[in-house]
Amino acid sequence: xxxxxxxxxxxxxxxxxxxxxxxxxxxxxxxxxxxxxxxxxxxxxxxxxxxxxxxxxxxxxxxxxxxxxxxxxxxxxxxx
Amino acid sequence: xxxxxxxxxxxxxxxxxxxxxxxxxxxxxxxxxxxxxxxxxxxxxxxxxxxxxxxxxxxxxxxxxxxxxxxxxxxxxxxx
Numbered sequence: 272x273x274x275x276x277x278x279x280x281x282x283x284x285x286x287x288x289x290x291x292x293x294x295x296x297x298x299x300x301x302x303x304x305x306x307x308x309x310x311x312x313x314x315x316x317x318x319x320x321x322x323x324x325x326x327x328x329x330x331x332x333x334x335x336x337x338x339x340x341x342x343x344x345x346x347x348x349x350x351x
Numbered sequence: 352x353x354x355x356x357x358x359x360x361x362x363x364x365x366x367x368x369x370x371x372x373x374x375x376x377x378x379x380x381x382x383x384x385x386x387x388x389x390x391x392x393x394x395x396x397x398x399x400x401x402x403x404x405x406x407x408x409x410x411x412x413x414x415x416x417x418x419x420x421x422x423x424x425x426x427x428x429x430x431x
Binding site for chain 2: 277278279289292295296299301302303304305306307308309310311312313314315316317318319325328331332335336337
């Protein structure tokens with residue numbers, strides 16, 4: 272089973288990396304870029320066929336390791 | 352207009368960050384994790400209403416700044 276996990280910075284938390292990329296894009300002439308937020312994108316292969324169990328386990332992985340839930344949100348999609 | 356950009360490491364390129372996360376998950380008891388690949392996920396707000404132009408400009412941003420096309424792939428989605 273494949274999974275895709277998205278970890279993003281919460282809306283009210285500053286994103287200095289995003290601001291830096293936005294500044295770089297502006298200085299390169301991409302003036303239309305009004306906002307940039309940068310997160311992580313993770314692709315997993317899981318040795319399991321039980322969808323419900325995979326969801327519960329992924330949630331646990333996100334809470335314990337993949338996301339810092341104080342300042343980050345996460346969501347995931349299961350495929351197959 | 353909003354855009355989502357995904358930057359991933361090409362399939363045949365090593366991903367040490369992904370391997371480290373996989374190792375950490377294994378040591379935490381998540382033995383079902385067979386593979387982890389880590390990429391970047393970027394959310395953009397763009398001051399434009401021309402979808403075709405936004406696509407062309409995003410492609411240019413990816414090629415010039417956001418992705419290292421030697422070792423990374425990118426794809427993006429436009430919304431609204």
